[in-house]
């Protein structure tokens with residue numbers, strides 16, 4: 246039976262890359278039905294709300310969404326619509342696979358997965374200024390929250406992901422030498438969880454700053470990496486840089502009952518409406534979605550096609566140093582579907 250997913254085209258280049266991705270998924274015979282909903286700037290115009298209730302309801306019912314980038318309207322009450330969606334559905338795991346697509350970069354054959362905790366850490370936003378004398382901003386304070394519950398579920402997720410995807414090692418990156426309580430708890434939970442998987446997946450822990458250095462010097466020593474929210478935010482962009490930048494980076498925000506897949510890049514207002522955007526990030530996010538709903542063969546076929554097209558240079562978009570627009574690139578990927 247075909248699976249219905251929520252599709253949110255989003256803002257800026259969102260509708261262009263979403264259109265391209267849906268064309269490719271259709272050509273690849275993905276067994277999906279699309280429930281199109283709106284969010285972002287477009288939704289402010291049509292619904293007076295950047296995150297309409299009907300969009301939330303649709304994700305609630307379908308359980309799975311493919312989302313284009315959203316421009317968060319400045320000056321509105323929303324901190325970020327993306328954060329609001331992650332919070333609403335408790336999408337605690339941010340999964341970011343990083344693979345070489347464009348040959349000739351800094352490294353060949355990179356194949357890493359970063360799993361970032363998505364709900365705790367410094368990004369809970371518990372912070373304030375402290376006034377002294379006549380300076381209302383004499384100091385500022387931010388609270389890092391780490392719970393055993395949150396640490397256990399993200400580390401377990403990382404190990405389960407490794408097992409399910411035939412990965413051999415999980416690296417837990419941390420700063421427990423300095424942040425002895427928050428990061429110490431995260432590390433303690435990780436070590437204990439590792440024992441349960443010891444027969445199937447290797448485990449190591451590594452200080453976050455050294456991890457950053459080794460990722461640049463010798464990324465091949467890593468496989469699956471798991472870390473708290475802000476560290477994951479920073480290192481996932483570093484890792485995207487290893488394979489040529491954000492244009493190829495997909496992501497899944499995964500919770501117990503819901504999952505939202507999106508490209509890592511934003512709405513790219515500077516090139517919106519020009520037909521030149523690279524749809525690869527959202528396309529690979531669509532492949533993650535297909536894996537998630539049990540259509541892994543379709544996902545593998547799409548990945549092979551896009552990898553062939555980018556690899557042999559038969560079509561490349563401007564950001565890859567090519568001359569093809571979104572439509573021509575999309576046609577080439579469809580042509581390469583075996």
Ligand code: NAI
Nearest residue numbers: 313314315316317327509510511512513515516522523564
């Ligand atoms: P951005 O990722 O939209 O753009 C950065 C640069 O990369 C720009 O030069 C852009 O043209 C280029 N670029 C991005 N995606 C591309 C693609 N698919 N093909 C070719 N070139 C591409 O980041 P920026 O400019 O900081 O943010 C723009 C808006 O997007 C902001 O409103 C921001 O809040 C939002 N944003 C939304 C995200 C989401 O919905 N998940 C994530 C990041 C940003």
Ligand code: MG
Nearest residue numbers: 478479481482
């Ligand atoms: Mg980030």
